[in-house]
Amino acid sequence: xxxxxxxxxxxxxxxxxxxxxxxxxxxxxxxxxxxxxxxxxxxxxxxxxxxxxxxxxxxxxxxxxxxxxxxxxxxxxxxxxxxxxxxxxxxxxxxxxxxxxxxxxxxxxxxxxxxxxxxxxxxxxxxxxxxxxxxxxxxxxxxxxxxxxxxxxxxxxxxxxxxxxxxxxxxxxxxxxxxxxxxxxxxxxxxxxxxxxxxxxxxxxxxxxxxxxxxxxxxxxxxxxxxxxxxxxxxxxxxxxxxxxxxxxxxxxxxxxxxxxxxxxxxxxxxxxxxxxxxxxxxxxxxxxxxxxxxxxxxxxxxxxxxxxxxxxxxxxxxxxxxxxxxxxxxxxxxxxxxxxxxxxxxxxxxxxxxxxxxxxxxxxxxxxxxxxxxxxxxxxxxxxxxxxxxx
Amino acid sequence: xxxxxxxxxxxxxxxxxxxxxxxxxxxxxxxxxxxxxxxxxxxxxxxxxxxxxxxxxxxxxxxxxxxxxxxxxxxxxxxxxxxxxxxxxxxxxxxxxxxxxxxxxxxxxxxxxxxxxxxxxxxxxxxxxxxxxxxxxxxxxxxxxxxxxxxxxxxxxxxxxxxxxxxxxxxxxxxxxxxxxxxxxxxxxxxxxxxxxxxxxxxxxxxxxxxxxxxxxxxxxxxxxxxxxxxxxxxxxxxxxxxxxxxxxxxxxxxxxxxxxxxxxxxxxxxxxxxxxxxxxxxxxxxxxxxxxxxxxxxxxxxxxxxxxxxxxxxxxxxxxxxxxxxxxxxxxxxxxxxxxxxxxxxxxxxxxxxx
Numbered sequence: 001x002x003x004x005x006x007x008x009x010x011x012x013x014x015x016x017x018x019x020x021x022x023x024x025x026x027x028x029x030x031x032x033x034x035x036x037x038x039x040x041x042x043x044x045x046x047x048x049x050x051x052x053x054x055x056x057x058x059x060x061x062x063x064x065x066x067x068x069x070x071x072x073x074x075x076x077x078x079x080x081x082x083x084x085x086x087x088x089x090x091x092x093x094x095x096x097x098x099x100x101x102x103x104x105x106x107x108x109x110x111x112x113x114x115x116x117x118x119x120x121x122x123x124x125x126x127x128x129x130x131x132x133x134x135x136x137x138x139x140x141x142x143x144x145x146x147x148x149x150x151x152x153x154x155x156x157x158x159x160x161x162x163x164x165x166x167x168x169x170x171x172x173x174x175x176x177x178x179x180x181x182x183x184x185x186x187x188x189x190x191x192x193x194x195x196x197x198x199x200x201x202x203x204x205x206x207x208x209x210x211x212x213x214x215x216x217x218x219x220x221x222x223x224x225x226x227x228x229x230x231x232x233x234x235x236x237x238x239x240x241x242x243x244x245x246x247x248x249x250x251x252x253x254x255x256x257x258x259x260x261x262x263x264x265x266x267x268x269x270x271x272x273x274x275x276x277x278x279x280x281x282x283x284x285x286x287x288x289x290x291x292x293x294x295x296x297x298x299x300x301x302x303x304x305x306x307x308x309x310x311x312x313x314x315x316x317x318x319x320x321x322x323x324x325x326x327x328x329x330x331x332x333x334x335x336x337x338x339x340x341x342x343x344x345x346x347x348x349x350x351x352x353x354x355x356x357x358x359x360x361x362x363x364x365x366x367x368x369x370x371x372x373x374x375x376x377x378x379x380x381x382x383x384x385x386x387x388x389x390x391x392x
Numbered sequence: 393x394x395x396x397x398x399x400x401x402x403x404x405x406x407x408x409x410x411x412x413x414x415x416x417x418x419x420x421x422x423x424x425x426x427x428x429x430x431x432x433x434x435x436x437x438x439x440x441x442x443x444x445x446x447x448x449x450x451x452x453x454x455x456x457x458x459x460x461x462x463x464x465x466x467x468x469x470x471x472x473x474x475x476x477x478x479x480x481x482x483x484x485x486x487x488x489x490x491x492x493x494x495x496x497x498x499x500x501x502x503x504x505x506x507x508x509x510x511x512x513x514x515x516x517x518x519x520x521x522x523x524x525x526x527x528x529x530x531x532x533x534x535x536x537x538x539x540x541x542x543x544x545x546x547x548x549x550x551x552x553x554x555x556x557x558x559x560x561x562x563x564x565x566x567x568x569x570x571x572x573x574x575x576x577x578x579x580x581x582x583x584x585x586x587x588x589x590x591x592x593x594x595x596x597x598x599x600x601x602x603x604x605x606x607x608x609x610x611x612x613x614x615x616x617x618x619x620x621x622x623x624x625x626x627x628x629x630x631x632x633x634x635x636x637x638x639x640x641x642x643x644x645x646x647x648x649x650x651x652x653x654x655x656x657x658x659x660x661x662x663x664x665x666x667x668x669x670x671x672x673x674x675x676x677x678x679x680x681x682x683x684x685x686x687x688x689x690x691x692x693x694x695x696x697x698x699x700x701x702x703x704x705x706x707x708x709x710x711x712x713x714x715x716x717x718x719x720x721x722x723x724x725x726x727x728x729x730x731x732x733x734x735x736x737x738x739x740x741x742x743x744x745x746x747x748x
Contacts, residue, residue, distance in 0.1 A: 134556075135555045135557075136558050137557040137558035137559075138558070157534075158534075159521075159532055159533065159534025159535070159558070160534050162534075163534065163537055163538070164538070166541055167537035167538055167541055170537050170540075170541075170549065170551075171537070171550065173549065173550065173551050174551045174555065177551060178551060178679065179546065179549050179551050179552070179679060180551050180552060181546045181547075181552050181642060183641070183642070184546050184547045184549075184552035184642075185552060208554050208556055208561070209554035209555050210551075210552075210553050210554040210555045210556065211551060211552070212554055213554065213556075
């Protein structure tokens with residue numbers, strides 16, 4: 001990045017912070033703050049271990065310092081400005097979830113466009129929210145567009161603030177479906193069989209909650225699809241599963257036809273083939289429903305996370321707090337474009353041809369000096385795709 | 393109250409009772425041998441039996457032996473002792489409170505020595521997190537996770553639980569196990585601590601005796617030798633089953649994997665050893681092994697004892713040596729000791745030479 005570009009972005013970031021009111025996170029003075037300034041060196045140097053006491057009012061600080069990136073800690077401490085984690089004295093931490101296009105299955109880096117990556121990410125966000133809002137019933141959630149390639153969710157429910165690293169890992173594993181054991185989703189209950197020497201066991205898939213319920217939901221949806229089909233199609237469909245031959249397929253179909261209520265109640269003792277198929281669906285449920293969050297972010301109780309309302313120095317987009325009901329309609333490449341950058345045009349030197357989709361329209365760029373809407377231009381400048389030109 | 397506190401010395405009330413008796417710990421350890429002896433017995437029984445032994449008939453001695461036992465554990469200063477001791481105190485407490493809950497015949501009087509579930513839940517600040525339902529109990533997830541954190545069986549992992557609306561359903565037995573874990577955590581809290589010199593001096597001989605017991609049990613010894621021919625029969629059987637591709641229940645897979653990790657095998661090596669069979673589930677093995685080795689969790693798990701192996705039905709083909717040892721690790725160590733070093737061929741070296 002050339003000096004002229006850097007100076008331009010610094011100036012415009014200040015303009016943005018002048019006209020923006022930042023709402024700090026709760027207990028901002030108990031948190032560690034960090035930022036990355038606009039520097040010449042190619043490496044980035046994070047300034048951290050700062051307390052709000054040192055920075056002053058966050059709005060004034062941003063206006064004065066206009067950093068490239070700004071962060072606060074998930075953790076709250078007795079002495080947040082202390083130079084080492086031990087000296088800070090950890091008290092508790094927000095529970096943070098990070099969905100980043102870089103880590104998502106279903107995203108092909110270098111092939112998918114920025115807009116496509118963000119759309120995939122939003123799908124994952126909805127799956128994550130299913131877990132957080134339904135399974136965990138968290139009520140103090142803050143959803144944030146990261147300004148980069150994804151979304152963050154900050155959970156501040158009292159019950160989880162004190163959880164330590166290893167307990168947070170259990171939450172990660174739950175959301176990702178890691179370590180799921182089908183056998184543990186099934187309750188065994190001895191049934192005294194009439195005239196039998198040994199009691200048999202009734203095996204019931206847990207249908208009240210957790211991955212058992214998810215497995216069961218997918219399984220029943222499949223069963224109901226089967227019931228719509230004629231015999232030949234249904235049997236063929238069943239035999240698409242590894243290890244299910246004609247005999248087992250027939251057994252499952254019979255169970256579905258004659259004993260749908262049994263299956264609905266989670267009874268998988270009906271036939272071994274039913275249990276076998278249900279086990280497949282536990283794996284399918286994980287494949288379909290899991291939310292591929294970035295594990296280290298959630299387990300790290302000292303993590304620094306981007307400040308909502310600030311600008312992301314790698315995109316010049318705003319880190320946006322989102323209301324749950326505006327999530328559906330939220331288009332990051334339109335709605336996260338700061339007002340500051342609208343309504344102007346500036347001259348830039350674009351380094352390569354390519355498609356840019358910011359501000360609601362797709363622009364086919366050609367390399368070279370040109371005048372562009374400022375919100376497109378700052379996006380390119382921040383991403384290192386263009387340098388600032390002198391205005392004519 | 394004193395009987396109650398002697399029976400459950402980890403309660404806040406018991407701690408206060410010790411404090412209000414204005415006992416000076418230095419005087420106790422210097423002049424009250426029965427207390428020190430009972431304290432030492434708590435620790436030795438923890439190591440040898442997994443509980444804290446027979447209570448003293450004198451409630452005062454029994455009550456005071458608890459803080460003294462904590463001093464002894466701190467002086468011996470071994471991580472494995474802290475964990476083993478805390479587990480033993482919790483095991484004993486568990487036995488006692490289960491008996492208390494079952495004992496509904498006795499009329500509760502002021503001088504009762506028993507506790508109720510409600511009292512225990514309230515002691516550990518769990519009364520709001522735990523809710524009784526028609527079929528069992530619901531535990532708030534924020535309380536559940538720390539309590540279940542040290543329970544290694546897969547059924548305790550949140551991912552395998554019917555979490556709904558922020559609550560984890562558990563049955564009564566499971567709830568009691570969670571309360572046991574709360575006790576263990578309470579006992580472990582603050583251990584080991586710094587012991588003032590005069591107290592340490594008075595207890596030198598007792599600490600030495602504990603350290604001897606520790607050394608004998610060899611819980612801390614590092615083994616780094618892999619000779620499958622010398623494995624105990626139970627582990628040989630489990631390894632065979634894995635290599636044949638049989639599906640093992642979680643506790644069995646845990647037992648063999650923890651055993652292999654404890655004798656010095658890396659995750660890669662364990663995966664390699666299991667690989668004879670193609671369907672062994674590499675990802676699961678890696679995950680589980682890392683977990684056991686403490687790389688993906690803070691706890692290093694040791695393989696189950698013979699008693700646990702028996703109760704899971706994993707104790708098979710017992711031989712003479714099995715009758716004399718309490719733990720599969722002890723079996724393997726004994727066999728290693730009996731064999732000449734020259735004759736020990738480490739499995740890992742044979743694999744490497746095959747590849748070369």
